[in-house]
Amino acid sequence: xxxxxxPARRTRGPYRKSEERRREIVAAALEVFSTSGFRAGSLxxxxxxxxxxxxxxxxxxxxxEALLRAVLDxxxxxxxxxxxxxxxxxxxxxxxxxxxxAERNDRRPGLISLYAVLSAESTTAEHPxxxxxxxxxxxxxxxxxxxxxxxxxxxxLAPGVEPExxxxxxxxxxxxxxxxxLIDPGAVSxxxxxxxxxxxxxxxxxx
Amino acid sequence: xxxxxxPARRTRGPYRKSEERRREIVAAALEVFSTSGFRAGSLxxxxxxxxxxxxxxxxxxxxxEALLRAVLDxxxxxxxxxxxxxxxxxxxxxxxxxxxxAERNDRRPGLISLYAVLSAESTTAEHPxxxxxxxxxxxxxxxxxxxxxxxxxxxxLAPGVEPExxxxxxxxxxxxxxxxxLIDPGAVSxxxxxxxxxxxxxxxxxx
Numbered sequence: 025x026x027x028x029x030x031p032a033r034r035t036r037g038p039y040r041k042s043e044e045r046r047r048e049i050v051a052a053a054l055e056v057f058s059t060s061g062f063r064a065g066s067l068x069x070x071x072x073x074x075x076x077x078x079x080x081x082x083x084x085x086x087x088x089e090a091l092l093r094a095v096l097d098x099x100x101x102x103x104x105x106x107x108x109x110x111x112x113x114x115x116x117x118x119x120x121x122x123x124x125x126a127e128r129n130d131r132r133p134g135l136i137s138l139y140a141v142l143s144a145e146s147t148t149a150e151h152p153x154x155x156x157x158x159x160x161x162x163x164x165x166x167x168x169x170x171x172x173x174x175x176x177x178x179x180x181l182a183p184g185v186e187p188e189x190x191x192x193x194x195x196x197x198x199x200x201x202x203x204x205x206l207i208d209p210g211a212v213s214x215x216x217x218x219x220x221x222x223x224x225x226x227x228x229x230x231x
Numbered sequence: 232x233x234x235x236x237x238p239a240r241r242t243r244g245p246y247r248k249s250e251e252r253r254r255e256i257v258a259a260a261l262e263v264f265s266t267s268g269f270r271a272g273s274l275x276x277x278x279x280x281x282x283x284x285x286x287x288x289x290x291x292x293x294x295x296e297a298l299l300r301a302v303l304d305x306x307x308x309x310x311x312x313x314x315x316x317x318x319x320x321x322x323x324x325x326x327x328x329x330x331x332x333a334e335r336n337d338r339r340p341g342l343i344s345l346y347a348v349l350s351a352e353s354t355t356a357e358h359p360x361x362x363x364x365x366x367x368x369x370x371x372x373x374x375x376x377x378x379x380x381x382x383x384x385x386x387x388l389a390p391g392v393e394p395e396x397x398x399x400x401x402x403x404x405x406x407x408x409x410x411x412x413l414i415d416p417g418a419v420s421x422x423x424x425x426x427x428x429x430x431x432x433x434x435x436x437x438x
Contacts (some may be wrong), residue, residue: 064270065313137354144351147344147413149266163412182431189427191420192408197400200407204399206354207368212399220396224389224431 046084046094048074053095058138061145062092062153089152095138096156104139105164105198106128108173116179118171119222119231126198126215133206140203168195175226185225197221253291253301255281262301265345268352269299269360296359302345303363309338311346312371312405317378322385325378326429326438333405333422340413347410375402383432392432404428 052073056065067078067088085091107113107121130141143161146153168191176187201217223231259280263272274285274295292298314320314328334344350368353360375398383394408424430438 061268061270061352061355063268064355068373116379141351141355143414144410145268148268148271148348154321158415161411162418165411165418185431191423192411192424193404193428194413196424197404198407199410200403200405201399203351203354203406203410204368204372204403207350208365210367211369211372212403217396217399217403220393221400224392 042084045080049076049081049084049091049099050094053091054099054138055134057092057095058134058141060153061141062088062151063145067091091140092152096142096153099135099138102135104135105195106167107171110167111174113171115171115174118175119226119228122194122222123215123219123231125219126218129202130215136202137206140199140206143199144203165191165195168192175228180227182227184226190225191202194218194225196223205217249291252287256283256288256291256298257301257305260298260304261345262341264299264302265348267340268348269295269358270352274298295331299349299359300363303349303360306342306345309342311342312402313374314378317374318381320378322378322381322387323435325382326433326435329401329429330422330426330438333425334426336409337422340416343409344413347406347413350406351410372398372402375399387434389432389434397432401428401432 049070052070053065055073056070059065067081070091071078071081081091085094092125098142106123107118107125110118137178142153145151145155169188172181172187172190172194175181175190176185181187181190197213198218201212201214204212205214219231222228254388256277257276260272263277263282266272267276274288277298278285286299309362314325314332314380317325320328349360350364352358353364376395377396379388379397379401382388382397383392388394388397405421405425408419408421411419412421426438429435
């Protein structure tokens with residue numbers, strides 16, 4: 025072992041520790057923001073979950089807004105609606121892929137709640153998530169558009185269904201039924217409502 | 232004029248004044264709750280709009296929760312999604328009635344925002360609007376169900392469309408597209424998205 029390795033290891037230690045602490049804070053913030061929203065979810069509540077002071081959170085993130093941003097960036101990796109390979113996937117498999125995504129989302133209500141609550145809240149005055157949700161909504165609608173245009177070209181949309189309208193309506197129905205599911209989980213099924221919609225607008229059998 | 236009229240008029244005066252003040256507070260609270268949500272919308276903000284102290288609001292309503300309830304009860308008269316005579320209206324006119332309601336809602340974004348923001352917020356922990364929105368959502372879905380069952384009996388649904396699914400999907404799509412419209416008003420049309428959906432699920436020409 026050379027002497028030069030020593031400082032590197034010393035650097036890696038605290039860095040890793042700080043990264044772990046950040047991840048811990050982001051996980052706690054996700055829970056608090058998805059159950060209380062951004063405005064009512066306090067740094068104190070977040071700190072209490074992992075036994076740290078709000079000032080420690082600010083030390084790591086600078087502000088509550090920056091923490092929100094970190095939570096959202098972290099979650100983008102597990103996006104709740106975009107298909108991963110919308111421009112390469114076999115068009116015939118797209119509807120099935122969307123239904124599987126909805127089934128997966130059924131098992132992570134916390135994440136669905138985070139997006140549903142924060143995106144509605146973001147439409148209110150001076151919300152720090154406003155631009156983020158406007159961009160995310162545009163991006164998701166664009167991805168749905170790509171998916172349904174590819175289905176259209178492959179002759180896989182139902183007669184008379186335009187790809188743009190398929191994209192706008194599927195995205196809207198999905199977000200709406202998720203809200204209704206959060207309001208009363210026993211009253212509706214997100215997956216079944218999406219499945220029936222896709223049966224109507226596509227020509228893909230076996231959904 | 233009899234002497235008996237005198238006390239009645241004296242009573243009517245202050246009563247009327249108190250009613251006017253309550254109406255003024257409810258109107259200001261509607262604006263604040265629909266732009267900031269319930270939790271972030273403060274009694275101070277509401278008071279500032281009409282030049283009164285938060286304590287005056289509490290004198291009239293007792294609590295912020297009771298004020299929210301008064302705002303929601305007041306708005307139920309101008310409901311944003313229920314058709315007025317769902318069990319008497321000519322079934323052939325139901326889709327047109329829904330589209331007209333959406334057109335009317337386009338001109339009252341404040342009211343749409345109130346319901347969209349508060350209903351999403353109501354799914355978060357210990358929100359005072361939770362029961363209200365669960366009941367309202369169930370009632371609206373039931374009314375849609377009545378409407379589409381009557382259309383079904385009259386042979387006015389598209390082949391293969393079940394009334395229950397027509398109700399669930401129309402309600403979800405409508406709430407979803409309203410949220411997307413609030414997030415980015417220029418990106419989508421609530422009325423057109425609803426119209427295309429109704430064209431797909433009904434057999435009513437001329438929508």
